[in-house]
Amino acid sequence: MRYIHKLPVFLLTGLLLLLSGCSELTVLNPKGPVAESQRDLIMYSLIFMLGIVMVVFILFTIMVVKYRDKPNRKEGDYKPNLHGNRKLEIIWTAIPIMIVTALSIPTVSTLFDLEEPPESSADQEPLVIYATSADWKWFFSYPEQGIETVNYLHIPTDRAIEFRLSSADSMAAFWIPALGGQRYNMAGMQTKLYLQADEPGVYKGRNSNFNGEGFTEQIFKVYAESSSEFRSWVESTKNTAPELTQDKYNNLLKPGLLGTMEFSSTHLQWVHHGTSEGADYSVERHRDAYGNQLHLDNGENHEHGPTGKEGEH
Incomplete structure (x- = not known):
């Protein structure tokens, strides 16, 4: 009992220790x-909901103290009549609506804003990068530059990046916490994600959707650098990296872990990344979720079995 009076101090100390670790959270230390x-949306939601919690606890404390059972309380002193009380019914209906509205409006507004490239780099066209997931590695194709990397990528700072996401087999989720939230990579379709780095640095990316034993190692690094450094890296890769052949790409798609690689060509010329509008290359074939090659010719799919050379996975 002698420690009860120190309980507020313990709670305050624990809260300070908890909040002191927030600076280590990458999502709260944005780089774009x-x-x-x-x-900002996360902090708004947290502060708003903490305010609601505080109001609830204050009202709860008032009710407990004011209407607690006392030795001198007479029977019948407190007989609330809530049935048919229109004022109370309006209050407890309107308050939840106001809470949901206050949370929904900024959330929906932010989600719609993030479907477009950031306004801070509107003077430049976004850099298009195809991010293809496979068990358990990442392929990054640069159609404008004609190069491709495995398990790492370089991006210029202060320029929007338009990631076009797809999967060669199981579903994954592309996520670079320092630059923005995750979006899913799915076989047979393509999704877009706009990100941008405002500060040079090396940022960690990963698959945030569990997809088997190699899930924890399906990671990659993002090298954000100046435009001149990015162009130098592109030229160096084009001049020194080997060409990516179709057989090489099919072999790399087999389930397993890989190190970093780079190529002076991309797989986009022969692999279809989904049926969404906006694909700017010819549709020839892609792998389904089981690794079988699907040839697309006039809308007809012809499946090669897993025993064939092209169907191996």
Whole structure:
């Protein structure tokens, strides 16, 4: 009992220790406009909901203290009549609506804003990068530059990046916490994600959707650098990296872990990344979720079995 009076001190100390670790959370230390918008939305939601919790606990304390059973309380002193009380019914109906509205409006507004490239780099066209997941690695194709990397990528700072996401087999989720939230990679379709880095650095990316034994190692690094450094890296890769052949790409798709690689060509010329509008290359074939090659010719699919050379996975 002698420690009861120290309980507020213990609670305050624990809260300070908990909040002191927030600076280590990557999502609360954004490095680009998309991540900043999402950080602001997270903080708004947390503060708003903490305010609701405080109001509830204050009202709860008032009710417990004011209407607690006392030795001198007379029977019948407190007989609330809530049935048919229109004022109370309006209050406890309107308050939840107001809470949901206050949370929904900024959330929906932010989600719609993030479907477009960040305004801070509107003077430049977004850099298009195809991010293809496979068990358990990442392929990054640069159609404008004609190069491709495995398990790492370089991006210029202060320029929007338009990631076109798809999967060669199981579903994954592309996520670079320092630059923005995750979006799913799915076989047979393509999704878009706009991100941007405002600060040079090396950022960690990963698959945030569990997809088997190699899930924890399906990671990659993002090298954000100046435009001149990015162009130098592109030229160096084009001049020194080997060409990516179709047989090589099919072999790399087999389930397993890989190190970093780079190629002076991309797989986009022969692999279809989904049926969504906006694909700017010819449709020839892609792998289904089981690794079988699907040839697309005039809308007809012809499946090669897993025993064939092209069907091996």
